Amino acid sequence: MERTQGPQVGEARIVVPATAAPGSVIYVKALITHPMHTGLFRDATGAPIAAWFIREVVVGYGGEEVARFEWTSGISRDPFVTFPLRATRTAPLTITWTDNKGASWTQTAQVTVG
Protein backbone atom coordinates (compact mmCIF):
# COMPACT_ATOMS: atom_id res chain seq x y z
CA MET A 1 0.00 0.00 0.00
CA GLU A 2 1.52 3.31 -1.03
CA ARG A 3 1.13 6.34 1.11
CA THR A 4 -1.47 8.90 0.18
CA GLN A 5 -0.63 11.33 2.97
CA GLY A 6 2.59 12.66 4.37
CA PRO A 7 5.85 12.96 2.43
CA GLN A 8 5.75 11.67 -1.13
CA VAL A 9 8.38 9.41 -2.68
CA GLY A 10 11.48 11.39 -3.50
CA GLU A 11 11.07 14.10 -0.88
CA ALA A 12 14.55 14.57 0.52
CA ARG A 13 16.24 16.52 3.28
CA ILE A 14 19.89 17.24 3.96
CA VAL A 15 20.99 18.54 7.36
CA VAL A 16 24.37 20.22 7.79
CA PRO A 17 25.62 22.47 10.61
CA ALA A 18 24.77 26.17 10.13
CA THR A 19 28.46 27.05 10.00
CA ALA A 20 31.66 25.04 10.08
CA ALA A 21 35.21 25.97 11.04
CA PRO A 22 37.52 25.94 8.00
CA GLY A 23 38.95 22.47 7.45
CA SER A 24 36.84 20.83 10.15
CA VAL A 25 34.98 17.59 9.60
CA ILE A 26 31.21 18.00 9.70
CA TYR A 27 28.59 15.27 9.66
CA VAL A 28 25.98 15.39 6.94
CA LYS A 29 22.59 13.75 7.50
CA ALA A 30 20.58 12.85 4.44
CA LEU A 31 17.07 11.44 4.36
CA ILE A 32 14.80 10.60 1.43
CA THR A 33 11.28 9.21 1.35
CA HIS A 34 11.29 5.95 -0.60
CA PRO A 35 9.50 2.59 0.00
CA MET A 36 12.65 0.49 -0.68
CA HIS A 37 10.63 -2.61 -1.68
CA THR A 38 12.70 -5.78 -1.73
CA GLY A 39 10.40 -7.49 -4.24
CA LEU A 40 9.88 -10.35 -1.79
CA PHE A 41 6.73 -9.17 -0.01
CA ARG A 42 3.14 -9.51 -1.20
CA ASP A 43 0.33 -7.00 -0.78
CA ALA A 44 -3.00 -7.64 0.98
CA THR A 45 -4.44 -9.34 -2.13
CA GLY A 46 -1.47 -11.69 -2.43
CA ALA A 47 0.05 -10.00 -5.46
CA PRO A 48 3.83 -9.62 -5.30
CA ILE A 49 5.14 -6.12 -4.69
CA ALA A 50 7.83 -5.39 -7.29
CA ALA A 51 11.32 -4.44 -6.16
CA TRP A 52 11.65 -0.67 -6.00
CA PHE A 53 14.65 0.75 -4.20
CA ILE A 54 17.38 3.39 -4.37
CA ARG A 55 20.45 1.82 -5.92
CA GLU A 56 22.85 4.74 -6.09
CA VAL A 57 23.55 7.92 -4.16
CA VAL A 58 26.06 10.46 -5.45
CA VAL A 59 27.41 13.21 -3.19
CA GLY A 60 28.91 16.33 -4.76
CA TYR A 61 30.63 19.20 -2.94
CA GLY A 62 31.30 22.37 -4.92
CA GLY A 63 30.77 20.52 -8.19
CA GLU A 64 33.18 17.71 -7.35
CA GLU A 65 32.07 14.16 -6.58
CA VAL A 66 33.25 13.25 -3.07
CA ALA A 67 31.30 10.08 -2.30
CA ARG A 68 29.14 7.49 -4.00
CA PHE A 69 26.94 4.96 -2.21
CA GLU A 70 25.94 1.69 -3.79
CA TRP A 71 22.73 0.41 -2.22
CA THR A 72 20.43 -2.59 -2.46
CA SER A 73 16.92 -3.06 -1.12
CA GLY A 74 18.58 -4.10 2.16
CA ILE A 75 18.66 -0.44 3.20
CA SER A 76 15.58 0.36 5.32
CA ARG A 77 12.54 2.22 4.07
CA ASP A 78 12.97 6.01 3.90
CA PRO A 79 16.77 5.68 3.75
CA PHE A 80 18.72 7.71 6.24
CA VAL A 81 22.49 8.08 6.18
CA THR A 82 25.06 10.13 8.08
CA PHE A 83 28.57 10.60 6.68
CA PRO A 84 31.55 12.91 7.29
CA LEU A 85 32.69 15.78 5.09
CA ARG A 86 35.71 18.06 5.44
CA ALA A 87 34.39 21.60 5.13
CA THR A 88 37.16 23.30 3.20
CA ARG A 89 35.13 26.06 1.54
CA THR A 90 31.68 27.57 1.34
CA ALA A 91 30.02 25.58 -1.40
CA PRO A 92 26.80 23.72 -2.14
CA LEU A 93 26.52 20.08 -1.15
CA THR A 94 24.42 18.18 -3.66
CA ILE A 95 23.07 14.67 -3.21
CA THR A 96 21.38 12.73 -6.01
CA TRP A 97 19.46 9.53 -5.28
CA THR A 98 18.69 7.19 -8.19
CA ASP A 99 16.33 4.21 -7.93
CA ASN A 100 16.20 0.94 -9.87
CA LYS A 101 13.41 2.30 -12.10
CA GLY A 102 15.67 5.11 -13.25
CA ALA A 103 13.97 7.92 -11.34
CA SER A 104 16.31 10.32 -9.58
CA TRP A 105 15.96 13.13 -7.07
CA THR A 106 18.45 15.83 -6.16
CA GLN A 107 18.65 17.93 -3.02
CA THR A 108 21.13 20.68 -2.15
CA ALA A 109 22.34 22.19 1.11
CA GLN A 110 24.78 25.04 1.57
CA VAL A 111 27.95 24.30 3.52
CA THR A 112 29.05 27.60 5.06
CA VAL A 113 32.62 27.90 6.28
CA GLY A 114 33.56 30.71 8.59
Place this chain on the structure above:
Amino acid sequence: MANGQVFDGRGGSRRDFLRAAAGAAGALLVGAEALRAAPAPDPWGEELPERVREVLRARFGERTVRPGRVQLDVPENAPDGRSVPVFVETSLPLVSTDYVKAIHVVVDHNPDIYLAGFHFSAALGAASVDTRIKMRRTSYVRAIAETSRGELWGAATKVFVTLNGCG
Protein backbone atom coordinates in the same frame (compact mmCIF):
# COMPACT_ATOMS: atom_id res chain seq x y z
CA MET B 1 40.96 -31.39 56.65
CA ALA B 2 38.77 -32.61 53.85
CA ASN B 3 36.13 -30.56 52.11
CA GLY B 4 32.62 -31.09 53.35
CA GLN B 5 33.52 -31.66 56.98
CA VAL B 6 31.50 -29.76 59.52
CA PHE B 7 33.33 -26.78 61.01
CA ASP B 8 32.05 -26.79 64.54
CA GLY B 9 34.79 -24.62 66.01
CA ARG B 10 36.31 -27.60 67.88
CA GLY B 11 37.55 -30.08 65.28
CA GLY B 12 39.01 -27.58 62.84
CA SER B 13 40.66 -24.21 63.22
CA ARG B 14 39.62 -21.04 61.49
CA ARG B 15 42.81 -21.34 59.44
CA ASP B 16 41.82 -24.80 58.20
CA PHE B 17 38.44 -23.51 57.21
CA LEU B 18 39.91 -20.62 55.26
CA ARG B 19 42.37 -22.91 53.53
CA ALA B 20 39.58 -25.28 52.47
CA ALA B 21 37.41 -22.41 51.29
CA ALA B 22 40.29 -20.98 49.26
CA GLY B 23 40.82 -24.39 47.68
CA ALA B 24 37.17 -24.61 46.67
CA ALA B 25 37.23 -21.09 45.23
CA GLY B 26 40.39 -21.97 43.34
CA ALA B 27 38.68 -25.00 41.81
CA LEU B 28 35.85 -22.74 40.64
CA LEU B 29 38.32 -20.33 39.08
CA VAL B 30 40.06 -23.14 37.23
CA GLY B 31 36.68 -24.21 35.87
CA ALA B 32 35.94 -20.69 34.63
CA GLU B 33 39.41 -20.52 33.08
CA ALA B 34 38.76 -23.75 31.18
CA LEU B 35 35.50 -22.32 29.84
CA ARG B 36 37.18 -19.13 28.73
CA ALA B 37 39.97 -21.08 27.06
CA ALA B 38 37.47 -22.66 24.65
CA PRO B 39 38.17 -20.81 21.39
CA ALA B 40 35.60 -18.16 20.47
CA PRO B 41 34.11 -18.75 17.02
CA ASP B 42 36.08 -16.82 14.43
CA PRO B 43 33.65 -14.78 12.27
CA TRP B 44 36.22 -14.62 9.47
CA GLY B 45 37.19 -18.30 9.75
CA GLU B 46 34.84 -21.21 10.29
CA GLU B 47 31.92 -18.79 10.81
CA LEU B 48 32.26 -17.43 7.25
CA PRO B 49 29.75 -19.35 5.09
CA GLU B 50 30.81 -20.44 1.61
CA ARG B 51 28.27 -18.22 -0.16
CA VAL B 52 29.59 -15.20 1.73
CA ARG B 53 33.14 -16.19 0.77
CA GLU B 54 31.98 -16.22 -2.86
CA VAL B 55 30.51 -12.72 -2.54
CA LEU B 56 33.76 -11.45 -1.02
CA ARG B 57 35.84 -13.25 -3.67
CA ALA B 58 33.75 -11.73 -6.48
CA ARG B 59 34.36 -8.26 -5.09
CA PHE B 60 37.83 -8.41 -3.59
CA GLY B 61 39.49 -11.29 -5.47
CA GLU B 62 42.05 -13.13 -3.41
CA ARG B 63 42.53 -10.28 -0.93
CA THR B 64 41.64 -11.45 2.56
CA VAL B 65 39.85 -9.46 5.25
CA ARG B 66 41.89 -8.94 8.41
CA PRO B 67 39.94 -8.38 11.63
CA GLY B 68 40.50 -5.04 13.34
CA ARG B 69 40.84 -1.29 12.68
CA VAL B 70 37.07 -1.08 12.11
CA GLN B 71 34.41 -0.49 14.74
CA LEU B 72 30.98 -1.84 13.99
CA ASP B 73 28.18 -0.66 16.26
CA VAL B 74 25.00 -2.71 15.86
CA PRO B 75 22.53 -3.88 18.52
CA GLU B 76 22.97 -7.52 19.56
CA ASN B 77 19.20 -7.87 19.63
CA ALA B 78 17.10 -6.42 16.86
CA PRO B 79 13.39 -7.11 17.45
CA ASP B 80 12.45 -5.50 14.14
CA GLY B 81 14.45 -6.70 11.15
CA ARG B 82 13.00 -3.91 9.03
CA SER B 83 15.18 -1.32 10.67
CA VAL B 84 18.47 -2.21 12.33
CA PRO B 85 20.77 0.72 13.08
CA VAL B 86 24.33 0.23 11.83
CA PHE B 87 27.24 2.53 12.61
CA VAL B 88 30.71 1.89 11.20
CA GLU B 89 33.83 3.88 11.89
CA THR B 90 37.51 3.21 11.40
CA SER B 91 40.78 3.98 13.13
CA LEU B 92 42.66 3.85 9.82
CA PRO B 93 44.86 6.71 8.62
CA LEU B 94 43.22 9.33 6.43
CA VAL B 95 45.71 11.20 4.28
CA SER B 96 45.52 11.83 0.56
CA THR B 97 47.87 8.93 -0.18
CA ASP B 98 46.29 6.44 2.20
CA TYR B 99 42.63 6.75 3.02
CA VAL B 100 39.53 4.62 3.40
CA LYS B 101 38.20 4.16 -0.12
CA ALA B 102 35.05 2.33 0.88
CA ILE B 103 33.05 0.82 3.71
CA HIS B 104 31.19 -2.32 2.67
CA VAL B 105 28.29 -3.82 4.63
CA VAL B 106 27.63 -7.55 4.27
CA VAL B 107 24.86 -9.57 5.98
CA ASP B 108 25.29 -13.36 5.80
CA HIS B 109 21.65 -14.44 5.75
CA ASN B 110 20.04 -11.68 3.72
CA PRO B 111 18.66 -12.16 0.18
CA ASP B 112 21.30 -9.65 -0.96
CA ILE B 113 24.41 -10.69 0.96
CA TYR B 114 26.28 -7.62 -0.24
CA LEU B 115 24.03 -4.98 1.28
CA ALA B 116 25.75 -1.70 0.56
CA GLY B 117 29.01 -0.08 -0.42
CA PHE B 118 29.85 3.44 0.71
CA HIS B 119 32.62 4.76 -1.54
CA PHE B 120 34.55 7.71 -0.15
CA SER B 121 37.24 10.06 -1.35
CA ALA B 122 40.06 11.59 0.67
CA ALA B 123 38.06 14.87 0.62
CA LEU B 124 35.74 13.56 3.33
CA GLY B 125 38.46 13.84 5.97
CA ALA B 126 37.02 10.94 8.00
CA ALA B 127 35.47 7.57 7.28
CA SER B 128 32.30 6.60 9.05
CA VAL B 129 28.76 5.79 8.10
CA ASP B 130 25.54 5.61 10.05
CA THR B 131 22.43 4.10 8.48
CA ARG B 132 19.61 1.60 8.99
CA ILE B 133 19.41 -1.78 7.31
CA LYS B 134 16.96 -4.66 6.90
CA MET B 135 17.70 -8.16 8.15
CA ARG B 136 15.92 -11.40 7.33
CA ARG B 137 17.00 -13.42 10.36
CA THR B 138 19.68 -13.84 12.99
CA SER B 139 22.97 -13.41 11.21
CA TYR B 140 26.41 -11.87 11.26
CA VAL B 141 26.57 -8.26 10.14
CA ARG B 142 30.00 -7.53 8.66
CA ALA B 143 31.63 -4.18 8.00
CA ILE B 144 34.68 -4.13 5.75
CA ALA B 145 36.86 -1.05 5.29
CA GLU B 146 38.83 -0.97 2.04
CA THR B 147 41.82 1.35 1.94
CA SER B 148 43.18 3.11 -1.13
CA ARG B 149 46.18 0.76 -0.90
CA GLY B 150 43.85 -2.21 -1.22
CA GLU B 151 43.95 -3.48 2.36
CA LEU B 152 40.77 -4.91 3.82
CA TRP B 153 39.88 -4.60 7.50
CA GLY B 154 36.75 -6.06 8.97
CA ALA B 155 34.51 -6.32 12.00
CA ALA B 156 31.60 -8.71 12.49
CA THR B 157 28.81 -8.90 15.06
CA LYS B 158 26.04 -11.45 15.33
CA VAL B 159 22.64 -9.75 15.52
CA PHE B 160 19.62 -11.65 16.83
CA VAL B 161 16.57 -10.79 14.74
CA THR B 162 12.96 -11.53 15.68
CA LEU B 163 10.91 -9.99 12.86
CA ASN B 164 11.93 -10.72 9.26
CA GLY B 165 12.43 -7.41 7.49
CA CYS B 166 13.26 -8.68 4.01
CA GLY B 167 10.33 -10.87 2.97
